[in-house]
Amino acid sequence: MEGAYRDKYAFVGEWYDNQASLVRRYNLFYYPCDDTIEMYDLKNRKTFLKRVKVTGVTLENFYIGSTLNILGRLVKITSFACEDTKAKLLKDMEVTFVLIKPIEANIAGKIITHLYQNGLRITKMKKSRLTADDVNYLFRYDVHDPTFPFLFEQLTDALVYGLELVGNNAVSNCAKLIGDRDPLKAEPNTIRALYGKDPVRNCVHCAPDPEAAVKDIEYFFPPPPFHSVRLNLTATLSNCTLCIVKPHALREGKLGDIMEQIDEAGFNITALNMFMVENINANEFYEVYKGIVQEFKGMVDELSSGPCVAMEIVAKNKGLHTAVEFRKLVGPIDPEIARLLRPNTLRAKHGKTRVQNAVHCSDLAEDGLLEVEYFFKILDL
Template sequence: MVFDYFDKYTFLCEMYDENADEIVDLVLNFFPFDNSVQIINSRKGKNLLKRVQLSPLKLEMLQIGNIVNIYSKLLYVKDCAPVTRRTLFSNVQSTFALIKPVPSSSHGKIITFIMKKGFRIVRMKNGKISKDFAMELYKSIAGNNMLPIIIDYVTNGEVIGLELVAPDAVKKWRQCLGATDPLEAAPGTLRQLYGDNKVQNVAHGCNTQEEALQMLELFFGYDKGIPRIPFRATFKDCTCCVIKPHAVIEGNVGSILEQISTSDKFYISAIAMFSVKLANTEEFYEIYKGVLPEYEDMCIHMAEGKCISLEVKCKDPSMNCVCEFRKLCGPRDPDLCRQLYPDSIRAQYGKNIIHNAVHCTDLPEDGELEVEYFFKLMANN
């Protein structure tokens, strides 16, 4: 697509002003021609930032509900102008996707497939579903003699639920899945690539937007403050891994999950996507305050967008999970990793000390505490 110098996308944002202790309404204009940005204080009608090129800011980061970092100021994108909505978000919708009880070694490949197809993952967690949930999920085939077998299969194993966003997402996801029978599915569809049979056919998709919204609420919603589908974290003999926002945006989630789950040492016992406020990241990283010069930038980056938290365990319970997992991640500096540990996660997906793909627990005694921070404290925020 060719852009003109004056082409722009307009977003309505909020920013917390610490000095005034108030929320400020801002207008952010993004110019795709040269990747430049302008910020206007809408109340005062003045430029907070004159048009300036900002290479780290990408158009795909300017999604409604995201947080963007503009010169260390965090802006929450709450809406956009009508013209921008028609141009960028025409017919954009959410759908619910359920990854069925497949081997965990396949999860990374499936997530990579989904992201390469142009879907944005905005919610994600693993769990176990009840028969009532499964009956609601498959109500469109009520009376089918295969239904009891399908219900038994999806309720007896662990699943992953996802909210996927894309133009015409409901229809697009069903097309990506392919036919119910993997033998009849079109080449390159998810079920053709990874499905075994009509029951064990990798994933499920909803038929309508109404059905998708209902299943999203049932899977990710809360009842009196308690998640309807409980988080799977055990908070025992574990370490914490957080896939950072830049790795999520760059589409590396699947590859990182695959590297962990195909390791002969580790398995992922809990997974969930979170949006973390700056105050929470400062609290989570407090141990590094005054120790690491990058502390403030680390906090800002973790709050910039969605991150994915994992509870990771060792297959051999006698191993020190925190210490062993740090070896898989590599040192904090990706450049050092690429020299000394080229197969480590940070060597492959990290860019610099701040954008180094993942956070992992440093101290053996902190593994369970860091998992609790996300799967207890953040899960109830």
């Protein structure tokens, strides 16, 4: 058996078939030699998908609990299909949970970039407002610490970012990157040494061990039945516009820099969530461009090629029309033109092509609210 899997990795995945209202189970085989995927239908005992390359899917995307967009189907990895794959991957690949405490978005962006540059990849992320119960649960290991009452006061009803991170030995590596709880005692260049103020206002919190990480992730990112009752999203739906950081930009570690640039340009990120957009939803979202923009298919394929981050943007100056002003920050659709005419725009700095141009924003002023509602109300359900 070991020899049979030497040139491929084997997993068990599940896909919820909306039309049939049932869960379909597959063996997924990943071939690292050419980044191809094969799927075998376990119930029907036959090949469901012959070997094919799927854009944006590499070995690092395969871990227990991850969701892959495979040709428009969101397939969740539930277990390893063979002991050899488990032995190769489980010893190193790990998930952990991080909470970015109330802090300016540009500093949050710097923290995200710091984590990415040190091998920790964000696989879930959202902005939420903590209740007293949330604080008590997420900081259950600190209730006897003398600083807990101050921490409780700081975080109750506060806006925070929750992150699921994946990487080699993620729990211990993340703790090292964050540093001592007291920023004055933290090692130089750790996150708390760079951006923390005191043992309470120390920027970030991380899970103390792998078991706690799994529990925190399940709590902060609850399944759909609990979306409306626990740690729900924070969209204001007022004088807002939508910004999507596209899948290619996330893979390239540009999210932190984009958040910095948005904040420093005079905009608040009032809501944020990471989505896996199915092909059918990407088609629906971009439908207004169908038959008008020749890159329509490429835009749909890009948006559904992996996780994206959607943000509700609101101008800090309440007298400004957010959608109009933010459109100026984003820049022309073609990054090459943007670099010539508007070199300080988001697309000029982070875009590659007309399809992979780093971010989407609402083109028309009147579409800002509609697009925010599409992501933060319709897709979230």
